[in-house]
Amino acid sequence: AQKITQTQPGMFVQEKEAVTLDCTYDTSDPSYGLFWYKQPSSGEMIFLIYQGSYDQQNATEGRYSLNFQKARKSANLVISASQLGDSAMYFCAMRGVIQGAQKLVFGQGTRLTINP
Amino acid sequence: DTEVTQTPKHLVMGMTNKKSLKCEQHMGHRAMYWYKQKAKKPPELMFVYSYEKLSINESVPSRFSPECPNSSLLNLHLHALQPEDSALYLCASSRVSSGANVLTFGAGSRLTVL
Numbered sequence: 001a002q003k004i005t006q007t008q009p010g011m012f013v014q015e016k017e018a019v020t021l022d023c024t025y026d027t028s029d030p031s032y033g034l035f036w037y038k039q040p041s042s043g044e045m046i047f048l049i050y051q052g053s054y055d056q057q058n059a060t061e062g063r064y065s066l067n068f069q070k071a072r073k074s075a076n077l078v079i080s081a082s083q084l085g086d087s088a089m090y091f092c093a094m095r096g097v098i099q100g101a102q103k104l105v106f107g108q109g110t111r112l113t114i115n116p
Numbered sequence: 117d118t119e120v121t122q123t124p125k126h127l128v129m130g131m132t133n134k135k136s137l138k139c140e141q142h143m144g145h146r147a148m149y150w151y152k153q154k155a156k157k158p159p160e161l162m163f164v165y166s167y168e169k170l171s172i173n174e175s176v177p178s179r180f181s182p183e184c185p186n187s188s189l190l191n192l193h194l195h196a197l198q199p200e201d202s203a204l205y206l207c208a209s210s211r212v213s214s215g216a217n218v219l220t221f222g223a224g225s226r227l228t229v230l
Contacts, residue, residue: 033216033217035218035219037221042223043204043206043223043224043226044221044222044223044224045159045206045208045219045221046221047218047219047220047221050216050218052216091158091159095217098171098172101147101164101166101171101172101212102147102164102210102212102217102219103161103164103172104161104219105161106158106159106160107158108157108158109157109158
């Protein structure tokens with residue numbers, strides 16, 4: 001079974017500061033994928049960044065980067081130069097394949113608030 | 117604008133009503149998903165369709181009935197729901213192949229059962 005753990009229910013950060021959102025995972029599959037999604041109050045889940053288990057380098061997408069430490073089973077999201085619009089719920093998720101179909105399992109989420 | 121369109125955005129229904137949630141995508145994705153999200157909780161998978169065939173049913177009660185009439189459409193038929201079924205229902209789609217398959221989500225349908 002796959003498990004995703006996000007231990008920070010909420011975080012408060014000053015605008016323009018960098019922020020790290022923690023995510024640890026557990027799986028027995030040698031091949032897996034890790035995702036981060038952002039969910040504003042509107043409800044839509046917005047894809048941010050992806051890291052494959054065999055990727056040699058940490059993923060980056062603009063202001064988002066993923067600090068992937070495979071031995072520690074962690075995949076922390078780093079947001080540089082935070083903006084007010086970054087205030088949202090952030091979910092870490094792991095991909096599994098069941099019966100040929102892809103399944104995403106989500107962590108409990110971290111609510112990020114950016115203060116002006 | 118989201119590439120997965122869900123209608124309606126809001127739905128209020130009684131426990132004896134029959135209603136449907138609709139989801140549409142035109143990205144050529146052949147996998148489509150229904151997730152249920154309660155307030156302050158992560159999304160939970162309900163159903164997965166792959167090439168228009170139901171491939172995963174996460175032990176969802178029969179009062180929820182999914183349907184995938186073609187590769188672009190996904191419906192969720194609702195009948196005899198309970199108040200605890202009130203939630204945000206999210207539809208998503210993705211390619212079927214392995215690798216960095218990103219699930220693209222719709223904005224959700226917020227359901228209230230009275």
